[in-house]
Structures are given as C-alpha cells and as structure tokens.
Amino acid sequence: MAQHAAESVAEANREAELRIAGYESTKEELSALRTAATSPDRTVTVVAGAAGSVLSVESRPAAVRLSPQVTIRIARV
Structure with a gap:
C-alpha cells in the first residue's frame, strides 16, 4: 500500500x-509575439510586443511633412 x-x-x-x-x-x-500596424497612408508603422510595449516606430520620408495634428491622428489609429 x-x-x-x-x-x-x-x-x-x-x-x-x-x-x-x-x-x-x-x-x-x-x-x-509581435504585431505591426501601419497608418492608412502608409507613412508610419509601429511594431508592438506581446505586452503592448512599442518595440519600434518606422516612418517614411513623407511622414516628416505631416502636420502635428495629422501625426497625432495617425498615432491614435
């Protein structure tokens, strides 16, 4: 037993x-895990990790010509 x-x-x-x-x-x-989101006009791409931390932000040359208001709106997408 x-x-x-x-x-x-x-x-x-x-x-x-x-x-x-x-x-x-x-x-x-x-x-x-990683995920990427790109703005509708394809000027900015953000890569985030599993916990939602931003790992990278990539912008195309056209992004620097955007107004601050447009940049903020893109960042909230």
Missing part, C-alpha cells in the same frame, strides 16, 4: 513537471 502511494506521488510529480515545462514553453512563445 505504501509503495502504491509513493508511486502515485511520483507520477503526480512527473505530471506537474510536464505541465510546468508546457507553461514555460507557452510563456516563451507568447513573449516572442
């Missing part, structure tokens, strides 16, 4: 370790 209990505990530990490894793998995959 005691051996059966020990085997059950060992099996539960193995299953828990597998679940933890799966969670860690999923966490790594999610942290690697």
